[in-house]
Amino acid sequence: MSIPTIDLSLADSPSTRPQLVATLRKALLEVGFLYITNHGIQPSLIEDLVAALPTLFSLPIEAKLTAALLNSPHFLGYSRFGSETTASKADEREQFEFANELPDLFAQGAQPLYTCLQGPNQYPSHPSVAQLASLVQRYIVALQTLAARFLDLAALALDLAPSTLQPFTGPQDRLKLVHYRPSPTVTDELSQGVGPHKDSSGWLTFLLQASPGTRGLQVLDKSGAWLDVPPLEGSLVVNMGQAFEVATNGVCKATTHRVLLPPGDYNRYSVPFFQGVRPELTKEAFKALWTHFDPEKWETAESVEGSRIDSPFLRGGYVTWGDAQLRTKIRSHRDVGKRWYGEIFDKYVNDA
Ligand SMILES: O=C(O)CCC(=O)C(=O)O
Numbered sequence: 197m198s199i200p201t202i203d204l205s206l207a208d209s210p211s212t213r214p215q216l217v218a219t220l221r222k223a224l225l226e227v228g229f230l231y232i233t234n235h236g237i238q239p240s241l242i243e244d245l246v247a248a249l250p251t252l253f254s255l256p257i258e259a260k261l262t263a264a265l266l267n268s269p270h271f272l273g274y275s276r277f278g279s280e281t282t283a284s285k286a287d288e289r290e291q292f293e294f295a296n297e298l299p300d301l302f303a304q305g306a307q308p309l310y311t312c313l314q315g316p317n318q319y320p321s322h323p324s325v326a327q328l329a330s331l332v333q334r335y336i337v338a339l340q341t342l343a344a345r346f347l348d349l350a351a352l353a354l355d356l357a358p359s360t361l362q363p364f365t366g367p368q369d370r371l372k373l374v375h376y377r378p379s380p381t382v383t384d385e386l387s388q389g390v391g392p393h394k395d396s397s398g399w400l401t402f403l404l405q406a407s408p409g410t411r412g413l414q415v416l417d418k419s420g421a422w423l424d425v426p427p428l429e430g431s432l433v434v435n436m437g438q439a440f441e442v443a444t445n446g447v448c449k450a451t452t453h454r455v456l457l458p459p460g461d462y463n464r465y466s467v468p469f470f471q472g473v474r475p476e477l478t479k480e481a482f483k484a485l486w487t488h489f490d491p492e493k494w495e496t497a498e499s500v501e502g503s504r505i506d507s508p509f510l511r512g513g514y515v516t517w518g519d520a521q522l523r524t525k526i527r528s529h530r531d532v533g534k535r536w537y538g539e540i541f542d543k544y545v546n547d548a
Pocket residue numbers: 372374390395403405413453454455465466467468
């Protein structure tokens with residue numbers, strides 16, 4: 197199986213649109229990963245963002261920690277190498293997590309607790325990254341527009357009216373700037389950049405692979421084989437998050453992926469954007485769509501490894517999307533979870 201590339205400019209003309217929709221349908225149903233080209237994001241915006249990454253990550257650790265994730269009940273900020281856990285193993289990456297700027301719902305004591313994920317960003321305080329906040333916010337706005345447009349195309353590709361999925365999108369979209377480095381201690385093995393997972397933050401993920409020529413990203417296909425997803429110039433990689441799988445009644449599987457780093461001495465940068473879900477959504481809210489996505493009428497399959505990925509909302513362990521998302525955040529960043537969500541920490545961490 198290979199990863200399809202979709203030229204989004206084909207959507208602009210009624211004569212080429214059907215071709216795009218047909219390829220997209222196949223990509224969503226059969227592969228779950230795709231490259232998009234001619235996506236309409238200004239090349240200069242991408243260049244500026246890519247150029248900012250080495251500067252940002254080579255800041256002294258004290259400067260990075262001025263935006264420490266530990267200080268944010270919204271899980272927005274900097275987390276250092278080895279501080280994140282995926283599939284019960286530490287990841288070899290450091291990252292800054294941002295979102296569109298929102299009022300601080302934690303400070304307001306908002307309920308339910310998961311709404312506290314909404315809040316302001318933290319940016320590192322250092323003169324060499326003075327432009328970062330404006331760059332990140334401009335990129336988020338551009339990606340929000342692209343994601344909304346793409347979600348309509350995805351609906352169309354699945355025989356739904358174009359705007360069907362829009363009411364389920366949420367107030368917070370998240371963006372990460374990620375830096376991987378192969379393990380400095382293990383020299384002869386692949387190291388876990390990030391372990392196998394299905395994205396838990398949103399509908400669709402749009403990933404910019406910002407280190408041309410550097411491999412690492414892999415996707416699990418339906419037969420259980422891991423495929424390389426090498427960087428492709430001018431493209432973004434799109435994959436489906438857990439909300440997509442729930443909304444489509446399991447017809448479209450959220451894509452299982454990982455980053456495995458070959459040994460060596462190099463840096464890999466990536467920028468995933470996660471299109472947000474309405475946090476108060478329950479599985480019940482998708483019932484109307486489930487009539488459309490009757491598994492008897494759609495061909496659907498998944499590898500055993502993929503179907504075993506931790507997906508609390510899918511499994512039904514948590515009633516709302518927001519609860520499941522908060523749980524994932526707490527489990528991935530336990531120090532942050534313990535500090536801000538002590539009252540529910542044990543419950544979320546100990547449920548299997
Ligand atoms: O860095 C990458 O290429 C993928 C990152 C990823 O899958 C994630 O952070 O969810």
